[in-house]
Amino acid sequence: MKRLIPNESIKCSILSMLKERVPDIDIDFGAVKLTMQLATLSQQSLHLFEGHFAQWGLSQGRFTIMMLLLNMPDNEWTPVKLAEATGVTKATVTGLLKNLERDGHVLRQPHETDRRKTRLTLSDAGKTLMQSVIPAHFSQISSYYKHLTKKQMKQISESLELLQQTINSASNS
Amino acid sequence: MKRLIPNESIKCSILSMLKERVPDIDIDFGAVKLTMQLATLSQQSLHLFEGHFAQWGLSQGRFTIMMLLLNMPDNEWTPVKLAEATGVTKATVTGLLKNLERDGHVLRQPHETDRRKTRLTLSDAGKTLMQSVIPAHFSQISSYYKHLTKKQMKQISESLELLQQTINSASNS
DNA sequence: CTCATCTAGTAAGGAGCCTAACTAAATGAA
């Protein structure tokens, strides 16, 4: 399991060590604990999703790109538009497209009027793949939450929303 | 901002597209939404932390390793022990150590009795660095949550705990 | 003692992310 976050027993040791080492308190150890919890969860959830996509030789990034190409063909997708839509650099998109094209999922065609641009589309094979991935993927996901009550789901969603806001304000400061 | 998750407006389009494309319901769209929320949050929080560590030329992985070497010297740290403690492969640890040694933070010494092993310690420079990173890092973290109430913190922590369990049972199935 | 096996660690190569620097094409102000 991909973590790079200390395991539980070691996390505890570190926390108690911290309390000795940084006793001058402006530090809320509740916040530190929460942060560790969040970091661990984030690692694990992303890893879970990656494992998911790996079943079909995809990854989060490859899946997202193919999802966009599949569902919004009117958009005349280009690498730059994909980069903006997914929040990743142009160079990263280039790399992902290179492999997606190599694997026969995506086609790169020159744009008719603007010769700088590249028009991106899913190949037939790519479309077929997505047709089988999508139902499996999303029913798999929804099965994870089967044992949670509506109320729990709501609480979790609210908490994630709060964290989202916290992180956004932190990122912009 | 590193995401590789579609932005909000596109996420909405995808969701509505999904409802047409996969109408045979065993799918709880609440769950799908929650998953997207979790994925986005995970990406962003990890990215925030990375930006954090980058202030001192570190990364999550480098910081974790140095934290372990600093706080638990009795442990006679070796690459294998680090890999176990952090949940990452031996090969990954080798790579991280290579760079940490190159940057003068960590020392690799041959083990006295078992010549297969490598004894790992922080260099003086590494210790000094951590002495300045730790207080700054953790006070920065705790400042993020200043505007949250105790009650909110508690709710968030519980939600993360629930998600943690959900993910763990999903990973083991 | 010997030899198969286990353990510690590294190497090679791939993927997904980044930044910085580049080419080629379009645009627009003088």
Add this chain to the structure above:
DNA sequence: TTCATTTAGTTAGGCTCCTTACTAGATGAG
């Protein structure tokens, strides 16, 4: 028209992660 600037996209090289395959040393059964 011309030439600086902007835009689209790729390349090169770095980091962190992975898997697979290897070397060297320790261990233990016969």
